[in-house]
Amino acid sequence: MSIPRFEKILMKVLIGLVAGLGILFAAGIASIIYTSYRNPLDPIYQTDMTGFEFRVQSGRNADSRAARQRELQKLAEKFKLETLRCFLFRGHANRPTYCILMVGSIPPDADLSEYEPRTIQLKNPWVRSALKLSGAEVPEDDVCRDLEHYLLDRRVFVWRDRIVFSTVAANPTFLFKEADKRAFLEKYISPRKK
Incomplete structure (x- = not known):
């Protein structure tokens, strides 16, 4: 058939x-x-921010966040930071969380006496990557200063002549477009309003 x-x-x-x-x-x-x-450890977005200001997130604990934002801004002004290299890394492969790192140059003899002299091993892979991407040659077993009193939602590290502001944040959706990535970054740091 x-x-x-x-x-x-x-x-x-x-x-x-x-x-x-x-x-x-x-x-x-x-x-x-x-x-x-x-x-x-490859950033999904990077840019240089000149003439910047740290931003405050609304929501719970807005007052304490505003106080921390003012402290970070004072720290940036103390070291006369004009430009920060900003990096946005994926924090988790399956969730829309991101690591935001901002690297600036400070004088090698910067006065850090008012901060606790706490050193930690420089093992954070995103901090190491951000330092390398900003032109630093970071040895494998090096240490950095951790400015401890900023630990609540942002961390600040000092390594030699670099200062690194670090935070982790979530977004409702994954970021694919460059404009969305920039808008997300500008929730935390943006050009200073004139």
Whole structure:
């Protein structure tokens, strides 16, 4: 018994369609795996911010956040920071969390006497990556100063002649467009209003 010609063509089309959908499905899974496991130390966005001000997030504890923002701004003014190199890193592969790091240059003989002389191993991979991306050559087993009294939602590290402001933040959705990444960064630091 032979299958009519129309049915043979229809079967070939269906087999081709199923195979094509299978290939698309496999490519989608491969894309998700690649995105999840690519190097998290490559920033998804970076820019230089000149004439900046730290921003306050609204919501719970807005008063204490405003006080910390003022302290960070005083610190930036104390060291006469004009420009910060800002980096946005993916914090978690499967959730829209981001590490924001801002690196500035300070005088090598900067007065840090009013801060607790606490040193920690420079093991934070995002801080190391931000320092390297800003032109520093960071040895593997080096230490840095941790300015402890900023620890609540932002950390400040001093390494040799660099200061690093670090924070972790979440967003409701993943950031794909450059404009969205910049807008997200400007929730935390933005050009000073004139």
